[in-house]
Amino acid sequence: MAALSLTIMPLKGTAMRLLASLLGAALLAVAAPSASRAAETLRVGTECTYFPFNYRTDAGELAGYDVDVAREIGARIGADIAFVCQEWKGMIPALLAGKFDLIVASMSITTERQEKIDFSAPYRVSIGQFVAARDLNLTLFDADGALMPAALEGVRIGLERASTYESWLKAKAPGADVAYYDSNEAMYLDLKAGRVDAIMTNPMKAYLSFISKPDGAGFEVVGPQLEEEAYFGAGVGVGLRKGHDDLKARIDAALKAMTEDGALAEFGLRHFPFTIHPQAWKGAS
């Protein structure tokens, strides 16, 4: 027993000093405090993998509608824009934690989200639509364009977590069989494999990254475009933390100018054969 204590006792002092110096070094080494207010650099959170709204080109550059809009806003309000890539489901928590100052990531303005963060006026319309295989002949909507929950029996729907499509479907058909995905790519893979019978997503995006590609042959949009404001919101807006009304006003002013002088239209036409911004300015003017 004495021998054992001889082994153990001297460990205590050394161990404690080691622990203390390690903790100190770790805290110093790891903490990388980033500039918050002062110099007008606004950090913008975006997904970086959401073609064609925010994505990386082969050269590694960030591009897309959201990226263009963010840069233009920065130019107009006199701030430098620095992009931070963030996985979609952690977007709002990261903004709240201060990892970045703005969200420009095709995030729809919804009442749920407005409880936690503020939004600018919309800079893009928000719509959802089902996509399914042509030969499934799915009829999910009646003649008036309302969803028939009974039609969803035996149909498995793929959705992205934390998306407006999820809120819409949960409200309209709470008993639906849903599989949740963390990325669009995984969702398209499973749609192709037949693991899910239909998915619900942004039709602009579905068209560009899936339906128009060879993989997407045999798939089409099903049912009307859905744009109920209650679920999809007034559109897609710039997200910011609450309590920054002056910044919000500046961003709104910039967006209003961009709508009126055609900048938003130009950005939209870069990626789509149609414009995607709200035609009539939907902000407080």
Added chain:
Amino acid sequence: MGFDLAIVAESLPRLAEGLALTLALIAASLAGGALIAGPATWALLRPSRWLRSPARAYVWAFRGTPALVQLFVIYYGLAQFEWLRETSAWAVLREPFWCCVLAFSLNSGAYTAEILRGAIAGVSDEQAEAARALGLSRGRIFRLVVWPQALRLALPPYGNEVVGMIKTSALASTVTLAEITGVAETIAAETFAPYEVFLSAAIIYLALAWAAERAVAAAEHRRSWPQ
């Protein structure tokens, strides 16, 4: 950084649903692994290279690669093959649950086979020799002398394997299965409160691991010779 206990309370019932799926997943995967380990262990112990080498390759491949990668190869990878999607096997492989069971069984089988092999090899040769001297047949030697002792030797590492499977089951959330971690992720995305929800999920897993360790300890106790 406030800690919202209300969210924890609200998420518990949904997490409980996830728990049922987790338990089913663990049980099925361990059973599958045991099923695979039987023939695999047998092959590992054969003198013939033709039997031993494939078994060793299987163990090497499944212990040497991450479970997550194995899961993705089976879940996403197999779906790539059109001819596979036409067969009747697809009705089963289409479901995320069975894909996970397949992947986790193959994984568990490799570890279990190695555990059993080590345990059988660990039973001293003298035991088998003495039994042969007594005139017991090969089959009986294995069944009555080697296997019971090997089982006792295998219990501690197999206990680790059970706890390992509890932890591996969380990976099923990455392929849409709504087990504990999957449910937690969905709730976290809805409430914007990831911290509270994931902490609750972690506590449930810890409780499971504790229960598993108690069960294995009890099994070890029952099998041990009186000292």
Added chain:
Amino acid sequence: MGALTGWLDEFAWGAFLILRVFLVAAAFTLVFGVVGAAARLSGGVWARLAGVYVTVFRGTPELLVLLLFYFGGAVTLTALARLADPGAGFVDIPPFWAGALAIALIAGAYATETFRGAFLGVAPGQIEAARALGLAPWAILLFVRLPQAWRIALPSLGNHLIGLMKDTALVSVIGLNEIMFTAKMATSVTGQPFTMFAAVAVIYLAFTTALSAALAAAERRARRHLAR
């Protein structure tokens, strides 16, 4: 198979990143293991804290640990930093360090138990002799305990390090662009998930096999003074 050739350099880059994460995490693992073992052997409140650490990190799924680190780590550090300086900005942990730290904490919990057993396995007579020779406690730890405990710990430690290597696949969950991410990108472009994920598996198999060989060599070297 041809689809793979266009992606070889991305995979190589991702594999290199995995290697870096592993090396950093392995270093942290050794530190956590030794410190944790020392804490557990010291008794008192430190032993209990270390005991909690071991239980929590051995019993919680690795995926969940990474998710908690991802969502909570920076928040906790920022809160700590703000305690010291209220004007401090957001303290961010880059995903590389968050991931390496998270998996190192997990492997460190296993390593703690391994080192604890190994330290106990060092003959007390050695320690007595060292103290009789007037060595300071830190010198005893460094020159007497560690070299001998190392030899006892190595086989188990090797298994923990192999587990650590495989855990690096999970850091893709917190946004590190390594080979899992590359495989997902390649899949969405080529539509061949089997090929891409099988490539990832092969890369990991190469890493773990090389690691096992290195560990076996280290074990032989550690035993070289013992009669064969």
